[in-house]
Amino acid sequence: FPLPPLDIQNRIVSKLNELMKHCDDLERSVIESQNYNEQLLQQVLREALEGKDEVENENLKLVAEDSPMYSVSKDIQKNCDTGDMAILAGYIIKKLSTQNSKDFGRVKLQKMLHLVEYHCQLSSELKYQKNVAGPHAWELEHVIEPKLKSLRFFEIKKDKFGATSKVTYTPLSASNELTSLFNREFKDQAESINNLLNKFQDKTWEFCERISTMYAVWNNRLIRKELFTDEILKQDFLAWDDKKKRFIDVLDHTLEWIRKEKIEPVGFGEYIDKK
Structure with missing residues (x-):
């Protein structure tokens, strides 16, 4: 060569x-x-x-209906603004909707936000009230979800199925940043939040509904320092709304599961009542 x-x-x-x-x-x-x-x-x-929008906050105060609140003195692990709660909501969607996206909707997101906030002792601007499906925060649909859409985290669509409806969350371009944003903004609470969310990875929205509701009635008793038994908690659960009667045969299991998973309430947060 x-x-x-x-x-x-x-x-x-x-x-x-x-x-x-x-x-x-x-x-x-x-x-x-x-x-x-x-x-x-x-x-x-x-x-x-x-970004703080004072006009939006003022409108929120005028439109949202306040519920009676009874605060107790408990340690707050983190004070969360609406930006933090948008990150948390987006992270919950990303973490829990992957295994069963057809089962994941606004009801499950509402219940998981309630459980994370109260059990992990976060303080936020969400004001929970009694709703048919359990603790319900008006701000999720009208404040948090618009942020998830405007920041290109998720496309949010509501579909009607006869008398019922289902909200779906479709990931958008910025959703890839949610995990790193969550780990940065909730670095001190990430472990406890993930431990709680992991317990609900394969659970249905109805399971989340009954755990959230039982947690709420139990926590309400603790906030008011009222004596209670399992029978009283079950009565409170059934008195929450007439449609709770469909869970009457699984209430003992609900209490057992909460104790087994060590997520008993401690009286943190605000009393949840009707509008």
Whole structure:
């Protein structure tokens, strides 16, 4: 095979080494740019979530109906603004809707937000009230979900099925940032929140409904420092709404599961009552 002179071979090798170094530098620059873009996107999302709209807050006060509240003195692990709660809601959707997306909707999200906030002792602007399906916060649909849509976390669609309806959450481009945002904003609470969410990975929305409702009536008794027994808690559960009677045969199991999983309430948060 014909070969160039040795000095030319050396010059070719030297040039190739120079080009390879240039390629390595370019690859490193691309990776650094990607990391910077991710950090920038997170910062933009964080700033958007933290933005305080005084007009929106005033309108919220005028439109939302207040419920009677009875506060108790308990340690608050984190004070959450609506931006934090949007991250938390998005993280719950991302974590719990993957195994059974057909079963996941607004009802399950409402109940899990309630359980996470009360059990992990977070303080937020969500005001829970008695609803047919358990603790219900008006702010989820009218404040939190609009943030999830505007920040391109999820597309939210409500479909009608006769007399019932179902809300679905479809991930959008920014949803990939939710895990890192959650780990940053809830770094001190992430372990306890994940431990709680893991217990509900394969549970139906109806299971979440009865656990959330039983937790609420139990916690209400603790807040008011009222004596109670399992029979009293079951009576409170059934008195929540007439439609709770469909759970009458599983109430003992509900109490057993709460105790078995060590998620008994401690009287944290505000008393949940009717509108």
